Amino acid sequence: MKPKSPSTPTKPCACEGTSRRGFFFKLGIGINVVAGSLLAVPIIGYVFSSFRRQAPGQWIPLGALDQFPAGTTRLATYRNPITRPWDGKTGDIPCWVRSMEGGKFQVFAINCAHLGCPVRWFEQSRLFLCPCHGGAYYEDGSRASGPPPRGLFEYEYKVEEGKLLVKGGFIPTLAQPLSKS
Numbered sequence: 001m002k003p004k005s006p007s008t009p010t011k012p013c014a015c016e017g018t019s020r021r022g023f024f025f026k027l028g029i030g031i032n033v034v035a036g037s038l039l040a041v042p043i044i045g046y047v048f049s050s051f052r053r054q055a056p057g058q059w060i061p062l063g064a065l066d067q068f069p070a071g072t073t074r075l076a077t078y079r080n081p082i083t084r085p086w087d088g089k090t091g092d093i094p095c096w097v098r099s100m101e102g103g104k105f106q107v108f109a110i111n112c113a114h115l116g117c118p119v120r121w122f123e124q125s126r127l128f129l130c131p132c133h134g135g136a137y138y139e140d141g142s143r144a145s146g147p148p149p150r151g152l153f154e155y156e157y158k159v160e161e162g163k164l165l166v167k168g169g170f171i172p173t174l175a176q177p178l179s180k181s
């Protein structure tokens with residue numbers, strides 16, 4: 001019978017360290033995958049947003065015709081068709097609606113043609129006045145005085161089924177010959 005050998009020193013088991021290292025390695029990969037996915041969502045959304053975006057220049061109702069009696073100029077608001085749900089109130093675009101005799105209208109962008117400040121309508125003087133640098137416009141949107149180089153920007157409109165509709169979804173710029181100067 002073979003004599004029992006004295007107990008040999010046991011090697012430290014590497015399996016515990018390896019498994020812990022493996023666990024943290026996998027955890028690190030998992031965290032990176034999650035973080036990468038979270039970062040990718042807005043980037044992919046941005047890249048594909050141009051494909052999803054609705055075409056500008058949609059007809060948007062401003063309200064029933066009886067909201068704009070002849071001889072008045074009133075503020076109206078439409079919802080920008082290319083906004084996102086999280087845009088909130090910034091997606092509401094104000095405009096001035098001038099209602100004339102014979103069912104004719106003019107719909108002006110609220111922004112001054114100088115540097116874009118919102119103009120206000122003054123019934124007594126029948127002028128649009130800009131609070132920023134004193135620009136003034138006549139009631140037909142043409143330039144009256146001050147620094148604006150031209151008249152107010154004007155939207156296309158149409159009347160359909162008793163409603164006034166405006167062609168919105170774009171920002172009027174100097175490139176668009178929309179109003180009288």
Ligand code: FES
Binds near residue numbers: 132134147
């Ligand atoms: S922004 Fe209106 S006059 Fe300058």
